[in-house]
Amino acid sequence: MAEDHHEAIISKEVFERVQVMIQKHIDEHGIIKNMGKYHNKYPFSGIIICGECGNKFKRQTQSTGIAWACSTHLYDKKNCSMMFIKDEAIKAAFVNMMNKLIFSYKQVLLPYYDAICLLDTDENLQEILGLKNNLQRNVDRKNDLRKLRVNGFLDSAMYNQELRRIEKDNEEIRTALQNLERAEENGSIKETKKLLHFLESADMLTKFSDELFTDFVNNIYVYERTCIGFRLKCGLTLKEEVCTGTR
Ligand SMILES: [Zn+2]
Incomplete structure (x- = not known):
């Protein structure tokens, strides 16, 4: 070797x-x-x-x-x-x-x-909650838009443009959420601890x-x-x- x-x-x-x-x-x-x-x-x-x-x-x-x-x-x-x-x-x-x-x-x-x-800190958790709020706010905005469209206050071009803007925003929020939640869920902290624990007392293989x-x-x-x-x-x-x- x-x-x-x-x-x-x-x-x-x-x-x-x-x-x-x-x-x-x-x-x-x-x-x-x-x-x-x-x-x-x-x-x-x-x-x-x-x-x-x-x-x-x-x-x-x-x-x-x-x-x-x-x-x-x-x-x-x-x-x-x-x-x-x-x-x-x-x-x-x-x-x-x-x-x-x-x-x-x-x-x-x-x-x-x-x-x-x-x-994996509280800050991370706060950020996740914030992003989830933003997603919910977009759901409400879409409902409002739909009502305006149904009642003839918005033409279809404006309606679609606004809808696309919200969807794009949603996409960005979801990506950010995924990155944050991955750190929470993937257990890498637990696995790293386990590996460190082994290495601390291991002899050369x-x-x-x-x-x-x-x-x-x-x-x-x-x-x-x-x-x-x-x-x-x-x-x-x-x-x-x-x-x-x-x-
Ligand atoms: Zn191959």
Whole structure:
């Protein structure tokens, strides 16, 4: 295992994308989560996502060992050029990532934890209530407009123009609400606490652990064959280089 010191990449864009993904995951797997776990024989089953085509990776038994390959690529190489990754290489990348976290969580994870805690304040709640009031006010405005239109005080052009303005306003309010509520609901604070708790007393890992992986990782995003991102349950995505030593 090469000893390198790549910094965790946590861009705002990645962070936001992960928030959406986590919420989606909760929505989709909230109830059947445990059932899914029971049926999945391997920790990587169904959770490695191809960065080129978006399809999932499948487990393959090759002459040189177990590998994971993009389903699209397996079906037709013309539709996706992503090459397979060795099972061992993914496991080694996870061990690397965890060891970097164990070594540097104070620089990487603590500032992140502080940042997401800030989102979860009373101020946030007040803002949510304010936005909901604005939505209700727009409902009332639409009713008033409709009455004016029915009674002939507004021509259809003015009516429609005003309606569009309200809808546009509603759209902006809903987007703002979603962003605020996501911070409230997605449980990233809880998950970050859990990870921090583990890291505080963890020794450097010497081998891969199914249990640790499943505890802290939602899925794996394959940027390239040589670079994957572990999308952690706490909301962070940590990139890691993958060794492709044997072809
Ligand atoms: Zn693909």
